[in-house]
Every structure is written in structure tokens, then in C-alpha cells.
Amino acid sequence: MKIVKFGGSSLADATCFQKVKNIIESDPSRKIVVVSAIGKRKKDDNKITDLLYLCHAHLQYGVSTENILSMIEERYRCIKDDLHLSIDLHHEFEIIRQNMMKENIDYLVSRGEYLCAKMMSEYLGYQFIDAKDVILFDYNGKINIEKTKEAFHKFMPLHTGIVVPGFYGSINHQRIKIMARGGSDITGSILADLFDATVYENWSDVSGILAADPKIVHEPKRIESITYNELRELSYMGANVLHDEAVFPVREKNIPINIRNTFEPDNPGTMILNDCSELDKKHPPHTITGIAGKKDFTSITIYKKGISNESGIALKAFQILEKYKISIENMPCGIDSFSLIVSSSKIADCLYEMLSDIKEILQPDSIRISDSLSLIAVVGRGMVKNTGISGKIFGELGAHQINIQTISQGADELNIIVGVHNDDFEKTIQVIYEKFIRRIS
Known part of the structure; x- marks a missing residue:
């Protein structure tokens, strides 16, 4: 079984949704899908999560949020109409409008992932599972792996695929609790650990990890394989392709993380492992990764x-x-x-x-x-x-x-x-x- 996570750039519009569906349907082992909120369609576009944070700021100062919410709703509605989905977005946004004043900020900013997962599950014909019901935090803000495992157990065995929104969970199945920005990476990693995945595929708009910053080096080579330790060293110095905390849940089991490009699905990307020794026997690593x-x-x-x-x-x-x-x-x-x-x-x-x-x-x-x-x-x-x-x-x-x-x-x-x-x-x-x-x- 493979866990597949798609970032916001992979979900920006209906065409991106179609690409994601093609990727998932090309491999029947891609049964568990994690999605971020829909991202930018172009450079000067807005991320949905940023707009939701802006909504909260407006609420804090008593400024109307209607223009921003309408903009967000229109983004989702365009995807719904283009893909001929049946999801009742009007009803979903009415619930958000009713709850945004009485719920915490975490509830509001998590709605981007929630709605994207609802739409993707319908589009794929997969079951939607709300992260609120399965990714469970303790009161100290840390994810309780045992309780999360128990919560997922009732969905096994999987007769169809599932779609889970990334970035958030809940405390005691009730209060929404978000992760740090980029937290959908962590959600995918947790599920890879819980389901003993053969690989955790992390899909975005980059074809793996590059050996240097392309803004500094012209067309740097793609790193074919890298250890978790090497990745930590590079990430600490600014090579941010994957959220740092996404490494820990899969590291002990040596579950590979495969960084892939939604827009170049045939590119093998970069394989991240705790131990690359078997791969190194076939392809000895460069002196400098x-x-x-x-x-x-x-x-x-x-x-x-x-x-x-x-x-x-x-x-x-x-x-x-x-x-x-x-x-x-x-x-x-x-x-x-x-x-x-x-x-x-x-x-x-x-x-x-x-x-x-x-x-x-x-x-x-x-x-x-x-x-x-x-x-x-x-x-x-x-x-x-x-x-x-x-x-x-x-x-x-x-x-x-x-x-x-x-x-x-x-x-x-x-x-x-x-x-x-x-x-x-x-x-x-x-x-x-x-x-x-x-x-x-």
C-alpha cells in the first residue's frame, strides 16, 4: 500500500484534479490519499489557507469577511462545476459562516483542506474521512499515535480508497487542532507509519530534491536518493522541500519518502530513506549529495x-x-x-x-x-x-x-x-x- 499526499500546487484547479486522478488510477496500490488546500493557479494568485488566515484577521478587527469568503467559495465552485461534482458547496460555506465566530482559528483555517478532501473523495469515488475523527491530539498539542491508530482501525480493511484532509486533527474528536504550515506532509507521514506503507509519495510541483538552489545554480541535478540525516542537514540550511517533522514517523521503519512532481509523473523524483546502502550498491552516491x-x-x-x-x-x-x-x-x-x-x-x-x-x-x-x-x-x-x-x-x-x-x-x-x-x-x-x-x- 502506498500513501500519496498532494500539495496545494497539485490541486490549484480542475485540470490539476484531473492530473491527480490519473496518477492515482495508474497504480491500484495508491489507496490512501492526503490533500492540502487548493493552492495558487499562478504566481500572483492567493493560497486558500492565506485567505482563511486573512478572514480571521478581519474577524479580530470587526471587519466584514464576506468578500474574502466569496472569493474562496468561487475558487471551489469553479472546480466543482468543471468536474461536474455534486457536493453542496452553498451548504458547506453556510456552516463555515455560522461557526467561524464561535470556533477557534484552527477550525477556520482548516476548512481549505476539509473542502478539498470532500471534493477529491467524490471525484475519485473514494471514501472521505475527516481528519478530525482520526488524527487525535493530546491536550499538550502532541499527536497521540495509539489513539489515532485505534480511530483508523474501524475503517479497516479498506474496500475502497480513502481521502483524508491534511494539516489538522482534533483534541478529543471535538476541538480542531492544526499543525504547523506544511502540516499535510506530517499527516501523510503519520498514515504511512500507521498503515506500514511500502512508500510515502509526496507530490508537489518539483521533480524531487535538487542538489543546489536553482536560483543560484543553473539547472542543478536531481538527487536520486538521500538519507534522512542528509535531508535534515540540507533542510536546516534552507533546502525546504518537505516539512522537517514529516521525517520522524517513517524513519524508524525505513519507509521511503518519494518526492514526485504532479506535472511530470514519469519522473522518478527523489527517494528518501533511513538507510540507502542497498541503493548505493547499484548506484554509488556522489561524494557530495x-x-x-x-x-x-x-x-x-x-x-x-x-x-x-x-x-x-x-x-x-x-x-x-x-x-x-x-x-x-x-x-x-x-x-x-x-x-x-x-x-x-x-x-x-x-x-x-x-x-x-x-x-x-x-x-x-x-x-x-x-x-x-x-x-x-x-x-x-x-x-x-x-x-x-x-x-x-x-x-x-x-x-x-x-x-x-x-x-x-x-x-x-x-x-x-x-x-x-x-x-x-x-x-x-x-x-x-x-x-x-x-x-x-
Whole structure:
């Protein structure tokens, strides 16, 4: 059995619905379908979920929501009419209008997925199952897997396919509870875990995960297979194709996640696995799987003689950052120094107070502040078997007059993170890609 999730871009209009139906009907194992709310038809269009959030904002300030709701209703009505569906949208929107004032915000913004799933289930001839009845949260906001499994049990065995709206569930079958934006990815992952799926197919408008940002690198190659650990490293640095939390429910069972393109259904996309060793036997991985990065960090370097022998000094530094609710992105260390690399935007309002605490508590010999720093992660499970890859990367950057400000490498040799000036961000990614990915592809 396959779990298939379709994102908003795959559900933007009636033509997209037809493409989705063709994909599902081409493989009888695609029995469980998760859908997002309908998305943008073009670049300057609106996502339904954004419009629903806007409705809530209007409610908060006592402004009429009728124009926005009518716009949303028209989007669904166009799909209904084009596909000749029988769903009573007038009745559905009357219920929304009646409940939107007395229900919480989660109820309102979840209606995009709810209505899309109702329409898709009719179009496919599948059974509609409201996520409110099966995706169950505890009062602490965490999904209760055991209760969710029990709730789904009454629908087994499946005599037909089912369609489940993504993004939300409920507390005690009553109060709607939404997930973070992109939460439909999580819904699909949970169902893949519960039903022991052979694969979780995540369909959107991209043909898998690319080895670099196409805005920076011209036509970067598609990554054929990637481990969950590699994906986490790239996602943390901005390569966002899949919601981070969608990995955890399927990871332990090594259920593959297959990133596919609704508009190129014959493209195999990218396969994400906990363990790619079997695939690697047939197709050995490239030394570098992918490159990702982010701009605008600040490095706070603390110098103090004998700092490496001073017990607890790192803990004290962490506690200072915790006081200001600042997370550390990276921490390169030397014999008499260490650097705290943090997001520039997060420390903009508290930098001087934080430096004052550092001077008072850590009593450093000196402190150096460097801003306009970019962090670039070079990730690859093949690096551990390639002797001297770090030196080769540094040598290539040096040959292109790129100054490396910070360097760190994980103990598992899965990633190398280099810090460069913001002005060298794009050039650094391009140089690494051209030398270590494009030329050996």
C-alpha cells in the first residue's frame, strides 16, 4: 500500500484534479490519499489557507469577511462545476459562516483542506474521512499515535480508497487542532507509519530534491536518493522541500519518502530513506549529495588564555544565550577561543546587553564581532569514503579568491559547514557545485 499526499500546487484547479486522478488510477496500490488546500493557479494568485488566515484577521478587527469568503467559495465552485461534482458547496460555506465566530482559528483555517478532501473523495469515488475523527491530539498539542491508530482501525480493511484532509486533527474528536504550515506532509507521514506503507509519495510541483538552489545554480541535478540525516542537514540550511517533522514517523521503519512532481509523473523524483546502502550498491552516491546555505549570521568570538582548561565556560555561554532566547547555529572552537554563530536578526535588539553579560560572567581577554556571515553546508554520505575532500573544497575556494571565515565538520563526516562573507554566498555555492557535482555527474 502506498500513501500519496498532494500539495496545494497539485490541486490549484480542475485540470490539476484531473492530473491527480490519473496518477492515482495508474497504480491500484495508491489507496490512501492526503490533500492540502487548493493552492495558487499562478504566481500572483492567493493560497486558500492565506485567505482563511486573512478572514480571521478581519474577524479580530470587526471587519466584514464576506468578500474574502466569496472569493474562496468561487475558487471551489469553479472546480466543482468543471468536474461536474455534486457536493453542496452553498451548504458547506453556510456552516463555515455560522461557526467561524464561535470556533477557534484552527477550525477556520482548516476548512481549505476539509473542502478539498470532500471534493477529491467524490471525484475519485473514494471514501472521505475527516481528519478530525482520526488524527487525535493530546491536550499538550502532541499527536497521540495509539489513539489515532485505534480511530483508523474501524475503517479497516479498506474496500475502497480513502481521502483524508491534511494539516489538522482534533483534541478529543471535538476541538480542531492544526499543525504547523506544511502540516499535510506530517499527516501523510503519520498514515504511512500507521498503515506500514511500502512508500510515502509526496507530490508537489518539483521533480524531487535538487542538489543546489536553482536560483543560484543553473539547472542543478536531481538527487536520486538521500538519507534522512542528509535531508535534515540540507533542510536546516534552507533546502525546504518537505516539512522537517514529516521525517520522524517513517524513519524508524525505513519507509521511503518519494518526492514526485504532479506535472511530470514519469519522473522518478527523489527517494528518501533511513538507510540507502542497498541503493548505493547499484548506484554509488556522489561524494557530495547537495549544498545549501543561509545568509545573515553574526559570529561572536570569545578569546581567553587557557579557555580550553576552564570547566563549564561553554555552559555559561549557553545560559547567557538562553536568557535572551537565542539559539546557536554553529560553534567553532580553538585552543584559546570559541565562536558563537547566531542569527543576526535574532540578536539585533539584545546584542549589547548580551555582550555585557558575556564580559561580566565569562571575563574574556577580548571579544570580536563579525556580521554579514553566511553559512553553507556541503552534505554527502559519500564524503566519509573520500580522503581529503575537506582540503579539496578549501583549495577550490581559495583558488577562486573566496575567504573562509569559519569551518566545522560533524564527527560522522556527513557535512562540512563553511562560513563566508555574504558577498561570497552565491559564488561559494556555484564554485563547489561546478567542481564537485556537475563535473563528475
